[in-house]
Amino acid sequence: MDIAVKFDGVSRHFGEVRAIDGLDLEIGEGEFFALLGPSGSGKTTSLRLIAGFERPTTGRIEIFGSDATDVPPYRRPVNTVFQDYALFPHLNVADNVAYGLRVAGVGKAERLKAADEALAMVALSGYGARRPAELSGGQRQRVALARALVNRPKVLLLDEPLGALDLKLREQMQEELKTLQRSLGITFVFVTHDQGEALSMADRVAVFSDGRIQQIGTPEDIYHRPETPFVADFVGSSNVLPPDVVMDLTGIRAPASLRPERIRLTREGHEAEVVGSSFTGATTRLKLRFRGMPLTVQLPSDAAPRAPGSIVHIAWDDDALHLMEGGA
Numbered sequence: 001m002d003i004a005v006k007f008d009g010v011s012r013h014f015g016e017v018r019a020i021d022g023l024d025l026e027i028g029e030g031e032f033f034a035l036l037g038p039s040g041s042g043k044t045t046s047l048r049l050i051a052g053f054e055r056p057t058t059g060r061i062e063i064f065g066s067d068a069t070d071v072p073p074y075r076r077p078v079n080t081v082f083q084d085y086a087l088f089p090h091l092n093v094a095d096n097v098a099y100g101l102r103v104a105g106v107g108k109a110e111r112l113k114a115a116d117e118a119l120a121m122v123a124l125s126g127y128g129a130r131r132p133a134e135l136s137g138g139q140r141q142r143v144a145l146a147r148a149l150v151n152r153p154k155v156l157l158l159d160e161p162l163g164a165l166d167l168k169l170r171e172q173m174q175e176e177l178k179t180l181q182r183s184l185g186i187t188f189v190f191v192t193h194d195q196g197e198a199l200s201m202a203d204r205v206a207v208f209s210d211g212r213i214q215q216i217g218t219p220e221d222i223y224h225r226p227e228t229p230f231v232a233d234f235v236g237s238s239n240v241l242p243p244d245v246v247m248d249l250t251g252i253r254a255p256a257s258l259r260p261e262r263i264r265l266t267r268e269g270h271e272a273e274v275v276g277s278s279f280t281g282a283t284t285r286l287k288l289r290f291r292g293m294p295l296t297v298q299l300p301s302d303a304a305p306r307a308p309g310s311i312v313h314i315a316w317d318d319d320a321l322h323l324m325e326g327g328a
């Protein structure tokens with residue numbers, strides 16, 4: 001697999017703020033790659049560095065093997081889809097999609113043909129004459145996608161592209177985007193703060209915190225084998241057991257992650273006190289106090305209610321307790 005995008009010791013500082021700090025990252029050609037992290041962790045800055053809207057303070061960025069540092073945005077084989085789409089309301093759909101080609105001096109017949117092809121890619125053939133106001137939110141998002149695809153970039157950058165959509169449409173667009181990426185075979189770099197979205201769509205995920213990458217891996221790696229307490233907690237809100245509790249349980253002094261769905265209520269086993277519970281629809285999350293720490297257990301939503309203050313017994317399989325870095 002060729003490397004589409006490479007960060008080599010890249011930092012981007014804004015005065016005192018280290019938006020990105022010593023980033024090393026390789027994104028393979030044809031990968032669907034997610035940058036996941038909380039607000040302010042450096043995801044958008046990373047994307048803007050790939051696009052060329054920002055320059056590294058130190059380090060360098062390579063795109064398909066060549067140094068991109070002095071290459072301006074419009075000369076990079078890269079395009080960006082933004083969260084707010086930014087369609088021109090007075091232009092029809094075809095002219096919106098073809099806009100970049102018009103600016104680049106491409107003739108009318110050629111750019112309208114390219115716009116038609118791009119609209120076909122996003123399943124909007126026949127919508128070229130409409131105005132953006134005559135489209136649904138999901139259709140507008142697909143127009144923004146077509147506009148970014150019209151000049152056939154080799155890498156598509158997507159910055160929270162589904163953030164403005166309601167949950168149902170968002171889930172539908174997640175599947176459509178994934179299907180589109182597979183059929184086009186181009187590299188997608190996708191920014192999101194939604195861990196479910198990253199896990200369900202990406203081939204690999206980089207988890208960001210404070211301008212640094214905490215872990216890079218497949219969705220399965222990130223979920224089942226988090227390397228740090230931050231990843232365990234941010235991705236799927238795991239229970240993070242402190243080193244002294246883990247020492248008591250296993251004889252090894254290290255923090256460990258224990259997913260709420262891996263804990264069972266049993267007749268025998270460790271004692272814990274019920275603190276409360278919350279009903280989420282598909283499941284009930286039982287909040288316990290276990291060895292002085294809060295512990296969440298996920299149960300089917302039809303599980304018998306447990307009164308706060310009552311004592312339950314809990315157990316889990318050995319492989320459910322995943323040891324992490326940071327025990328020293």
Ligand code: ATP
Binds near residue numbers: 018041046
């Ligand atoms: P969000 O999910 O909220 O968009 P993010 O993970 O994309 O967050 P960035 O936008 O990359 O985070 O910002 C990382 C840090 O850099 C933040 O502390 C932000 O305030 C800071 N930052 C970003 N751009 C600038 C700028 N132009 N000037 C000063 N500080 C900036």
